[in-house]
Amino acid sequence: MTLSPLHSAALPANQLADSSYLACVAGEPSGDMLAASVLAAIKTESQLEHLQTKGIGGPKMVAEGFEALWPMETLAVRGYVEAIKQLPAILAVRQSLIKELMTHPPKAYLGIDAPDFNLGVEKKLKAAGIPTIHFISPSIWAWRGGRIKGIKESVDHMLCIFPFESEIYDRAGIQATYVGHPLASTIPMVPDTDGAKRKLNVKPGSAVVAVLPGSRKSEIAMIGPGFFEVIGKMFEQYQLDIEFVVPIATDSLKSSIEKLAEQIRQRHPQIVIHLLSGQASLALEAADVVLIASGTATLEAALWKKPMVISYKVPALTAWIMKRQAYLPYVGLPNILAGEFIVPELLQDAATPEALAQATLAWLDQPAKVSDLKNRFTAMHETLHLPTGKLVANVIADVINAK
The missing domain is CATH 3.40.50.2000 (Glycogen Phosphorylase B;)
Structure with missing residues (x-):
């Protein structure tokens, strides 16, 4: 492997000479x-x-x-x-x-x-x-x-x-x-969901699903194809207007995610998928529900007071090692902080497109449950602020x- 100067293991002389x-x-x-x-x-x-x-x-x-x-x-x-x-x-x-x-x-x-x-x-x-x-x-x-x-x-x-x-x-x-947590100071206690939707030019009255498949190439490779299959299934199953927002964490992921989105658009020409360069916060603020890969972003979604479905996939050997080491029954930060499953987690073989689509859309039909969840997330936000x-x-x- 040939490393560029920034990646090189050797540093220029005196680069760290100032001890202050x-x-x-x-x-x-x-x-x-x-x-x-x-x-x-x-x-x-x-x-x-x-x-x-x-x-x-x-x-x-x-x-x-x-x-x-x-x-x-x-x-x-x-x-x-x-x-x-x-x-x-x-x-x-x-x-x-x-x-x-x-x-x-x-x-x-x-x-x-x-x-x-x-x-x-x-x-x-x-x-x-x-x-x-x-x-x-x-x-x-x-x-x-x-x-x-x-x-x-x-x-x-x-x-x-x-x-x-x-x-x-x-x-x-x-x-x-x-x-x-620094995020608790940067995210408002009450999100402006309608304002965020207007910034994205979402059709009035449409439900918005934010889809966050991860921020690493390995995550996009393992999780991305399945998450975009879920987008297609939700578009097929939801009887009212629905739009999807996918923030692209880094420029290096842009081509992979654009390719996945184009495959879904070819099968569903009427589908609306907003691909954002970064702007995960805007995507989450605009969302009515979130499909999200396990990680720090799940806490961000909770601080935006959003119902969500958490998912993750890793290679089988990695999953086996992690399962043997873990003793908590949940992996998502919202559930860990709450000490119970307040949002669904569908991992590994359970993370089928059908199951993820059903669990994500279910939030849109349960306003009372969403209201209770927002109260839990508000209390969580106040503790972390x-x-x-x-x-x-x-x-x-x-x-x-x-x-």
């Missing part, structure tokens, strides 16, 4: 979004306003003044089997990153999610006396095993986005702070000052 910086690593679009809110807050924190930020990140971080030494796409892999294919490139980047950070130590290291990558880096840095902060706890509450022991060896301070997590770390003797960026910046300042 915070090293940050985010590995996927959701981490890029979360980190960007922190970087914006850092610029307003008097103790940190001159602190440079460098490492691995995406366009939202760069827009906040971050220097991306590698693009985050190298790390954007999900699943055990899928990661094997990308492993040589990931290990080369991690080895080079650790070497550079050891040579030119930062004030602190902030790992944003991506635990399989970040915890390994953090363990080396912590042993060398470099303070390590991890933003977004790994799902220790959802998986078996003693993962918390490894976290204790790697992380000086854990930043938790869910209220129940900090107690787990307190019991393990790991400093932790509940900082809320804190000045997250400022709280994270405060912890970073405290950790640096303590050093």
